[in-house]
Amino acid sequence: MSEFLSFATTYLPYLLQGALVTIEIAVIGIIFGSILGLLVGLGRISKNPLLSQISRFYIWVIRGTPLLLQLFVIHFAIPSVFSALTLPPFVSACIALSINAAAYIAEIARGAIQSIDKGQMEAARSLGLSSSQAMRRVIIPQAFRRMLPPLGNEFIALIKESSLVSTIALYDLLRTGQQIISSTYRYMEVFLLVGLIYLLLTTIMSFIVGKIERKVGAYE
Amino acid sequence: MITCKDVVKTFGKLEVLKGIDLDVAPGEVVVIIGPSGSGKSTFLRCMNHLEAADSGTITINGKLVETKESSLNKLRQDIGMVFQQFNLFPHMTVMENIIEAPVLLKKMTKDQAKKKGLELLKKVGLEEKANEYPNRLSGGQKQRVAIARALAMEPKIMLFDEPTSALDPELVGEVLTVMKQLAKEGMTMVVVTHEMGFAKEVADRVIFMDGGYIIEQGSPKMIFETPQHERTKEFLGHLK
Ligand SMILES: Nc1ncnc2c1ncn2[C@@H]1O[C@H](COP(=O)(O)OP(=O)(O)OP(=O)(O)O)[C@@H](O)[C@H]1O
Numbered sequence: 120m121s122e123f124l125s126f127a128t129t130y131l132p133y134l135l136q137g138a139l140v141t142i143e144i145a146v147i148g149i150i151f152g153s154i155l156g157l158l159v160g161l162g163r164i165s166k167n168p169l170l171s172q173i174s175r176f177y178i179w180v181i182r183g184t185p186l187l188l189q190l191f192v193i194h195f196a197i198p199s200v201f202s203a204l205t206l207p208p209f210v211s212a213c214i215a216l217s218i219n220a221a222a223y224i225a226e227i228a229r230g231a232i233q234s235i236d237k238g239q240m241e242a243a244r245s246l247g248l249s250s251s252q253a254m255r256r257v258i259i260p261q262a263f264r265r266m267l268p269p270l271g272n273e274f275i276a277l278i279k280e281s282s283l284v285s286t287i288a289l290y291d292l293l294r295t296g297q298q299i300i301s302s303t304y305r306y307m308e309v310f311l312l313v314g315l316i317y318l319l320l321t322t323i324m325s326f327i328v329g330k331i332e333r334k335v336g337a338y339e
Numbered sequence: 340m341i342t343c344k345d346v347v348k349t350f351g352k353l354e355v356l357k358g359i360d361l362d363v364a365p366g367e368v369v370v371i372i373g374p375s376g377s378g379k380s381t382f383l384r385c386m387n388h389l390e391a392a393d394s395g396t397i398t399i400n401g402k403l404v405e406t407k408e409s410s411l412n413k414l415r416q417d418i419g420m421v422f423q424q425f426n427l428f429p430h431m432t433v434m435e436n437i438i439e440a441p442v443l444l445k446k447m448t449k450d451q452a453k454k455k456g457l458e459l460l461k462k463v464g465l466e467e468k469a470n471e472y473p474n475r476l477s478g479g480q481k482q483r484v485a486i487a488r489a490l491a492m493e494p495k496i497m498l499f500d501e502p503t504s505a506l507d508p509e510l511v512g513e514v515l516t517v518m519k520q521l522a523k524e525g526m527t528m529v530v531v532t533h534e535m536g537f538a539k540e541v542a543d544r545v546i547f548m549d550g551g552y553i554i555e556q557g558s559p560k561m562i563f564e565t566p567q568h569e570r571t572k573e574f575l576g577h578l579k
Pocket residue numbers: 350353355373374375376377378379380381382
């Protein structure tokens with residue numbers, strides 16, 4: 120045990136550095152994925168047929184193909200054709216995670232918006248609000264509350280799936296662990312530590328989402 | 340004040356309004372009665388374009404109710420609507436519900452709107468509920484807030500679609516009291532309701548609709564005491 124502890128204290132700083140990269144790409148993925156996801160979700164329910172078809176296509180493609188493949192397309196395939204689009208692994212990782220999360224978040228947003236009673240829109244419109252004012256002030260705030268639980272799941276999935284970026288030579292938490300193993304051969308200890316750190320990150324994420332849920336759900 | 344000419348509305352194959360004419364004078368209180376499915380709600384909702392009529396024209400204060408967004412939004416500010424299901428915004432407090440539209444659309448400051456809101460809440464007897472969320476209110480209280488919310492835009496016309504039908508019987512009175520008060524103050528009102536007592540007491544004119552037509556209209560006395568049409572008699576007979 121004390122042997123494990125001394126191993127842990129030696130390598131924990133490296134792992135935490137990897138964890139920081141994981142946190143960075145996850146947070147960026149969550150932020151841009153949410154913004155893009157909300158837009159795609161709104162596009163999906165838009166009355167404009169072009170917008171709704173584009174959104175539908177986006178969701179279909181992204182949800183129907185593996186994240187790992189999307190990552191490879193962005194990081195390897197596209198630059199192989201357009202060398203100007205060669206990106207550092209960190210940037211490719213952020214883009215892939217955002218694009219991927221957006222497709223799932225779009226469906227979450229669409230479901231939540233459509234679940235709001237249509238009387239809400241009618242009441243807002245009957246007061247003279249435009250449809251975009253009604254969306255912004257009445258529908259989306261309520262939909263946001265309903266999105267939170269599935270959104271929390273999506274964010275947790277994103278943290279875990281971000282480990283796929285280790286395949287494009289980005290030193291996130293998992294890849295840093297593998298690197299330590301390659302010089303120490305201490306599989307058990309390293310993966311135990313890596314697992315504990317992922318668990319800590321996802322637990323913190325659940326906690327934050329739960330807290331927001333209670334805060335914005337005060338009216339219920 | 341409201342002029343409807345030959346209003347027709349269909350949902351798919353179902354013709355719900357089959358050519359309705361109606362004129363409402365300023366300050367008049369018109370009550371619409373009729374069996375379920377006769378098109379009362381649809382007609383009311385055409386007046387503020389929550390439903391688009393297929394043909395015919397509706398003018399409010401001389402302005403045509405049309406599909407164009409900008410003029411529609413302007414026009415709706417003059418037409419308050421109260422729904423059977425209240426449709427309060429659950430994520431806003433009572434006061435926030437009331438000031439939302441005036442602050443957004445009338446360029447009022449929050450303070451001005453709140454002052455006005457408090458007056459309106461006093462009027463409907465709910466000033467102590469200003470900071471409650473709707474889910475903490477009874478049905479009758481919700482509906483009174485909904486009325487105050489509509490009044491906050493200082494509409495010239497109020498439309499009511501069965502405002503008391505979702506309420507427990509003991510809560511109906513408090514809402515009708517507010518509506519009677521409003522009628523007394525000279526508000527132009529079109530009310531769809533099954534509350535015949537209210538119609539008798541407050542209406543200037545009662546309209547009986549059935550099957551997408553106005554079958555008969557007249558003073559409450561005429562409609563309730565000497566109805567001319569079989570269907571009106573039958574409908575009123577059922578109520579007793
Ligand atoms: N959005 C809609 N789509 C399809 N049919 C509809 C729609 N709204 C109403 N209808 C139909 O139109 C007819 C008239 O409905 P409406 O709600 O106007 O009746 P009503 O007189 O208000 O009845 P009630 O007393 O039950 O409220 C009904 O047969 C109803 O099913």
